[in-house]
Amino acid sequence: MTDSAKTAAVRAAVSLLITGVAIVGAMVILGPAAYLWIKAAHVVAIISWMAGMLYLPRLFIYHCDAPKGSEQSETFKVMEGRLLRIIINPAMVLSWVLGLWLAWTMGYFSSGWFNAKLVCATLLSGVHGYFAGAVRRFSEDRNTVTARQWRMWNEVPTVLMILIVVLVIVRPF
Numbered sequence: 001m002t003d004s005a006k007t008a009a010v011r012a013a014v015s016l017l018i019t020g021v022a023i024v025g026a027m028v029i030l031g032p033a034a035y036l037w038i039k040a041a042h043v044v045a046i047i048s049w050m051a052g053m054l055y056l057p058r059l060f061i062y063h064c065d066a067p068k069g070s071e072q073s074e075t076f077k078v079m080e081g082r083l084l085r086i087i088i089n090p091a092m093v094l095s096w097v098l099g100l101w102l103a104w105t106m107g108y109f110s111s112g113w114f115n116a117k118l119v120c121a122t123l124l125s126g127v128h129g130y131f132a133g134a135v136r137r138f139s140e141d142r143n144t145v146t147a148r149q150w151r152m153w154n155e156v157p158t159v160l161m162i163l164i165v166v167l168v169i170v171r172p173f
């Protein structure tokens with residue numbers, strides 16, 4: 001395992017631990033109100049995750065236009081790496097842990113809308129993984145995706161976000 005993979009694994013474990021302690025603490029201190037507090041925390045985590053998932057491909061578009069080895073290109077590498085590690089990765093872990101706890105508490109696993117939401121959230125996590133790989137390739141000056149293609153990728157998280165919000169709020173089935 002590389003050093004950055006180890007750091008990512010440690011960060012994920014720490015976020016999980018903090019989330020677990022916060023959930024148990026909320027249940028003990030708040031009782032039945034814990035559900036709404038945890039739902040609020042879920043929405044905050046989702047906003048952070050989506051902000052990063054919408055901004056990262058925009059950085060890739062600008063990065064494509066920066067000549068390899070230029071100061072601009074090196075600055076984009078730092079911005080992309082920090083956005084991924086400090087915001088996007090922990091926000092995704094939190095969104096999943098809190099969301100699954102909410103679903104388990106309410107018994108949503110047998111609902112159609114929730115299973116459709118799970119499929120969309122899984123696709124979004126796959127896109128997240130692809131973007132994380134792109135951050136690594138950009139950092140090694142090995143990106144082969146064009147700015148035009150990144151513009152198209154930029155729309156994928158947007159479409160998934162709209163579907164997920166409609167599914168969870170309208171619950172059409």
Ligand code: HEM
Nearest residue numbers: 043046050095096099100102103108121161164165168169
């Ligand atoms: C990562 C996996 C996810 C899981 C397991 C999950 C699960 C849940 C659950 C069970 C609820 C509570 C629903 C209720 O009681 O009304 C909820 C609320 C919510 N989720 Fe997620 N969610 C996930 C990801 C997302 C994503 C990616 C978005 C948006 C892009 C999102 C947006 C929301 C919103 C806006 C609410 C509040 C809905 C309301 O109060 O009416 N979730 N989520």
